[in-house]
């Protein structure tokens with residue numbers, strides 16, 4: 001290892017910054033965030049540095065560097081970008097026994113500053129030892145993408161309970177176990193989702209119960225898994241999956257998604273296929289309750305969004321009635337996923353002022369919907385579970401005044417490698433689904449906006465752009 005990693009406590013400590021341009025300003029922002037007492041030396045400075053001096057936040061000497069500037073300093077940063085000045089600052093600092101960093105000149109520095117991910121008070125430093133700064137930036141971007149934005153809030157929240165927990169759980173090993181449960185559980189997730197008031201209340205009751213030696217309760221997260229591509233899982237869904245003890249999942253959840261769950265999590269399939277109910281809703285509710293009452297963290301994983309034709313509402317209502325903590329994690333629903341796959345904007349100025357998500361399948365076959373309301377032009381219909389009734393849905397819409405020439409797109413297995421997109425007109429929707437042997441799951445988009453789709457076959461199949469205008 002070329003550099004020894006360390007975080008410096010600069011709070012109220014003197015730091016000399018030589019340079020007044022943008023690189024110096026970047027260093028200055030971080031130094032001030034860390035509470036350093038900064039003296040800057042430069043004949044010319046950016047507006048930002050000048051303003052900080054006027055506001056009394058730094059001491060500024062508008063002149064060239066002199067070795068006497070080092071007197072009384074604890075650390076030195078050189079950011080002039082001028083080779084001669086940088087070398088002089090480096091030499092003088094080393095002679096004075098001070099640690100020095102010269103921006104982009106590791107050979108003149110006794111320490112280097114890492115690329116950072118800042119979720120204050122959580123700070124992650126990344127260094128490639130100067131070998132590949134661009135790689136360090138890429139690593140930082142990857143870490144930025146996976147860490148929740150409120151991670152810092154979570155650390156601060158935990159800090160406020162540190163001494164209370166230490167008093168209640170004096171044994172170190174048990175205390176670590178307590179915090180593990182905390183960081184994996186619904187309280188931490190509430191903080192991360194911005195609901196700190198609820199988190200604080202639950203934490204207080206958890207700490208009090210723990211004081212009374214009660215067993216911690218389990219929880220259920222109802223999580224939308226999106227349309228199938230694991231890259232379309234939300235970060236929060238991933239976090240929930242990675243902390244789950246049990247994952248209860250549906251038919252539309254593929255192995256690529258399940259792979260993202262904690263390796264030792266129990267996986268329970270409760271998939272329902274049309275006419276072949278693997279588990280009834282009552283059985284699923286009972287299963288969720290049973291595992292939560294055993295103190296487990298349960299993830300109820302559903303395709304798309306749990307609250308869009310997903311029966312998520314029934315499960316939430318049941319669990320809350322039984323006093324189980326429930327967290328809700330939305331997912332990308334099939335309509336938006338299919339629209340993105342086909343490049344179809346579901347609403348578009350002048351073409352669609354409304355979009356309705358509707359099921360093509362009712363309890364008795366045909367759904368009980370207001371066809372007249374869906375039949376008006378410039379209104380997009382996103383039809384879920386519509387394959388078996390596609391012809392009848394088209395008849396109802398046309399019977400209520402929708403033009404038979406309205407373009408339609410049938411997107412099957414949206415976002416998955418075997419995705420297929422068929423384009424046609426409303427008048428021929430039934431035969432299109434039948435003749436082209438479209439397989440589910442499929443989402444049918446009906447409306448003028450389909451003409452805007454970015455599907456290669458679209459232009460060949462139909463002169464839609466003209467029809468839509």
Ligand SMILES: C[S@@+](CC[C@H](N)C(=O)[O-])C[C@H]1O[C@@H](n2cnc3c(N)ncnc32)[C@H](O)[C@@H]1O
Pocket residue numbers: 227228252302303304305306307308309310332333334335338383384385386411412413414415416440441442443444
């Ligand atoms: C029971 S609903 C569940 C919907 C889900 N909760 C959502 O928000 O997407 C099942 C229907 O969703 C649609 N669907 C789900 N995943 C899909 C996908 N990857 N591609 C196209 N349609 C999909 C199909 O219409 C399927 O019949």
